[in-house]
Amino acid sequence: MKILKSLRSSILLSVAAMLFIAGFMSSCTTPRIAILKDIPEGSNVNYVPLSSFSSPVVRTDDILNIIVQTLDVQANSILNQGNLPVNSGAVTGSTTQQATVSGYLVSKDGTIRMPYIGAVHVKGLTTEQVRDTITSKISFYFKEPVVNVRFANFKVTVLGEVKNPSTFLVPNEKPSIIDALGLAGDLTIFGKRENVMLIRDNEGQKEITRLNLDSSKTISSPYFYLRPNDVVYVEASESKVLSTDAYRNRNFALIAAGLSFLTVLTARLLFK
Numbered sequence: 001m002k003i004l005k006s007l008r009s010s011i012l013l014s015v016a017a018m019l020f021i022a023g024f025m026s027s028c029t030t031p032r033i034a035i036l037k038d039i040p041e042g043s044n045v046n047y048v049p050l051s052s053f054s055s056p057v058v059r060t061d062d063i064l065n066i067i068v069q070t071l072d073v074q075a076n077s078i079l080n081q082g083n084l085p086v087n088s089g090a091v092t093g094s095t096t097q098q099a100t101v102s103g104y105l106v107s108k109d110g111t112i113r114m115p116y117i118g119a120v121h122v123k124g125l126t127t128e129q130v131r132d133t134i135t136s137k138i139s140f141y142f143k144e145p146v147v148n149v150r151f152a153n154f155k156v157t158v159l160g161e162v163k164n165p166s167t168f169l170v171p172n173e174k175p176s177i178i179d180a181l182g183l184a185g186d187l188t189i190f191g192k193r194e195n196v197m198l199i200r201d202n203e204g205q206k207e208i209t210r211l212n213l214d215s216s217k218t219i220s221s222p223y224f225y226l227r228p229n230d231v232v233y234v235e236a237s238e239s240k241v242l243s244t245d246a247y248r249n250r251n252f253a254l255i256a257a258g259l260s261f262l263t264v265l266t267a268r269l270l271f272k
Helices: 002-026 073-079 127-138 179-185 215-219 238-243 245-272
Strands: 063-069 086-092 100-107 111-114 118-121 146-151 155-160 166-169 189-201 205-211 231-236
Touching: 063 111, 063 127, 100 111, 111 179, 118 127, 127 146, 155 179, 179 231
Parallel strands: 086 166, 155 231
Antiparallel strands: 063 100, 063 146, 086 100, 111 118, 155 166, 189 205, 189 231
16 A cells, blocks of 8 residues: 555656646746857946958959049940949848849959940959059040949848848948848847858858857957858757747657656556
8 A cells, every 4th residue: 555655656746747847848038149248248348359351352243333423424424334234133121122233244354344445454453443443544535533433242141040031232341240140130049149150252162160259259350341242141059949849849749648648547546
């Protein structure tokens, strides 16, 4: 009789333990999702060295928006007609609407062709160097021309655990990885902030590195500033796998099966 009572007590304790585990697993906690976690809290200003920045250079298949202004209005119209609209394959912000850009497409030989001055070699040059080159050539025909050059297809792709994964058109030449994540609506609570992957085209090779957004040292990294066509990928944390319906349903099914077995066993022992 004592053995039976002891067995009953053990079974009831097991049932209680399994119910506690089930309740614990179904509960949720609020994770800490901040970046740059090594910056201490408080009102003090913290200074972190910035990564050195070098202007991106023009490559084959880039699109350059080139605006030339001279005193000759008719010539301006002719000079700027080469900025033909091209589908960029990117979006301009949080919307999914494709962005169309206007500019000169850099050919396979690294040149563009402009009215009056013909072929201009631009591959390997910064936009400032391209501006100076075109200004020098245009000055042969027009007095004191004003030339503005910018990338029309500076785009970055952000994928993975972000709110709005997509390819984004960037309006400036100095976007950081934080800027790119901002365009994508920030990381979700399941994103691995300490292990963000960056993929970059570099002279026919894929350059792949990982950045730790929990550390302020990322700001000093040579990969903090992005280059055209960079891809940022945010991996999912283990907590997302644990939170998926399939995983949770499997756990609940196992717990339910265990409880059913213990219930039947208890009933048999109690009413035997």
